[in-house]
Amino acid sequence: MLLKKSSVLVIDDDTDVLIAVRLLLKTEAGEVFAEKNPQNIPSLLGRQKFNIILLDMNFSSSVNTGNEGLYWLKRIKELSPDSCVIMITAYGDIDLAVRSLKEGASDFILKPWQNEKLLASINEIVAGKKDPLERISLQKEKNSLTREMIGRSEEMLGIFHKIEKVAPTDANILLLGENGTGKDLIAKAIHQHSGRADKPFIKVDAGALTESLFESELFGHRKGAFTDAHADREGRFESASGGTLFLDEIGNITLVQQAKLLSILQNRQVTRVGSNEAVPIDIRLICATNLPISELANENRFRKDLIYRINTIEIEVPPLRKRKDDIILLSEHFLERYSERYFKPGIHFDATAMEKLRHYHYPGNVRELLYIIERAVIMAEGTELTADDLIFSPIESLNASQPEPDDSTLSTVERNTILRVIEKNHGNITKTAKELGLTRTALYRRISKYDI
Numbered sequence: 001m002l003l004k005k006s007s008v009l010v011i012d013d014d015t016d017v018l019i020a021v022r023l024l025l026k027t028e029a030g031e032v033f034a035e036k037n038p039q040n041i042p043s044l045l046g047r048q049k050f051n052i053i054l055l056d057m058n059f060s061s062s063v064n065t066g067n068e069g070l071y072w073l074k075r076i077k078e079l080s081p082d083s084c085v086i087m088i089t090a091y092g093d094i095d096l097a098v099r100s101l102k103e104g105a106s107d108f109i110l111k112p113w114q115n116e117k118l119l120a121s122i123n124e125i126v127a128g129k130k131d132p133l134e135r136i137s138l139q140k141e142k143n144s145l146t147r148e149m150i151g152r153s154e155e156m157l158g159i160f161h162k163i164e165k166v167a168p169t170d171a172n173i174l175l176l177g178e179n180g181t182g183k184d185l186i187a188k189a190i191h192q193h194s195g196r197a198d199k200p201f202i203k204v205d206a207g208a209l210t211e212s213l214f215e216s217e218l219f220g221h222r223k224g225a226f227t228d229a230h231a232d233r234e235g236r237f238e239s240a241s242g243g244t245l246f247l248d249e250i251g252n253i254t255l256v257q258q259a260k261l262l263s264i265l266q267n268r269q270v271t272r273v274g275s276n277e278a279v280p281i282d283i284r285l286i287c288a289t290n291l292p293i294s295e296l297a298n299e300n301r302f303r304k305d306l307i308y309r310i311n312t313i314e315i316e317v318p319p320l321r322k323r324k325d326d327i328i329l330l331s332e333h334f335l336e337r338y339s340e341r342y343f344k345p346g347i348h349f350d351a352t353a354m355e356k357l358r359h360y361h362y363p364g365n366v367r368e369l370l371y372i373i374e375r376a377v378i379m380a381e382g383t384e385l386t387a388d389d390l391i392f393s394p395i396e397s398l399n400a401s402q403p404e405p406d407d408s409t410l411s412t413v414e415r416n417t418i419l420r421v422i423e424k425n426h427g428n429i430t431k432t433a434k435e436l437g438l439t440r441t442a443l444y445r446r447i448s449k450y451d452i
Helices: 015-025 038-047 067-079 094-102 115-127 132-145 154-166 183-192 211-219 255-267 304-310 324-341 351-359 365-379 394-400 407-424 429-436 440-449
Strands: 007-011 031-035 052-056 084-089 107-110 173-176 201-205 244-248 269-271 278-280 284-289 313-316
Touching: 007 015, 007 038, 015 031, 015 115, 015 440, 031 038, 038 067, 052 067, 052 115, 067 084, 067 094, 084 115, 107 115, 154 183, 154 313, 173 183, 183 201, 183 244, 183 284, 211 255, 211 269, 255 269, 255 304, 324 351, 324 365, 407 429, 407 440, 429 440
Parallel strands: 007 031, 007 052, 052 084, 084 107, 173 284, 173 313, 201 244, 244 284
Antiparallel strands: 269 278
């Protein structure tokens, strides 16, 4: 059976998903049908046979455990046992994936997916070559590596996609973002998704190294090279050879240190202090800085030739205030962590606490949120945390007092911009999305939001 001769049914309560899949499969499959309401599944299967069914695991009810999807999977297998069912969800629960496979699903994919991978999965199922258990094993390993990276916002999903793309390469990565945004977690995730995952991951706070320590720490030294050099010592470059070297706060090193670092990266070898023997190195380099790229590119502060060397791929990590969709998700994650650590089970946020968490500015980013939750759990008298239990750091109070932009004004600007670009492109959504720097799905979401 070929996909061109197949009939495909997509069942999802998200209109964007239905539109995206129909557009993707329009020229690939024989027929494509879309349905928002799972209650219509029995009547649909009673009227027509579908070779492939894409089934969401969570619909518009408040329950998001995936039980709805499992229920409808069972019903589909009863009514149409020959149909191949692919489960789709935004929740990366591998145990749930295994359950769906045991119930008869042919595969399991996570939103947002890459079109090429979804097509490949469908074609493999149609051709009878798909081994879902192998795929689940690989996905389980992948998710275990990034379990500390929490986020469902559009910004974080974009970062997850970049990690997936760049990690298998040996390209040098530059991470940009404010302090506390989680650049070190992203660096670890890139390493763990790479072919160097079983080799060392060495982190160095480059900005904390003095002139006298810089060469010794990074390049190593020979015994007797200086007063306290009592034995030979390999530097961080040698320690990381075969693996990944993560230089944090790279923007704070001096021009002299930059010149030495550039020489090492160009020659791919180091010479220990007090030695004339060059040692070859094989590293993947990841750097991070809290400086904006425009400031880093100032020749009086940072060498442009070094920027080009460390910045094959650039990943900008957004501050928490720009990914507000993740605030409650992160808060509940930290609450669970610290309630277990401090033996205080059952602690939860009340409505006032949730509201306070949503509207704070978080100048200290995710790191500040983590400390806020930990303190609240430690000081909690009962099992319910209220707004009064959440004490924001006085260190950040000056920045926190700065007013937020007028959201209604920003919404108006965004709506008018989208309208103008749509009109400019004569209603062509693909061209409009490209000009606005959005995916088609993201543009459809905004069109729905602003009732355009």
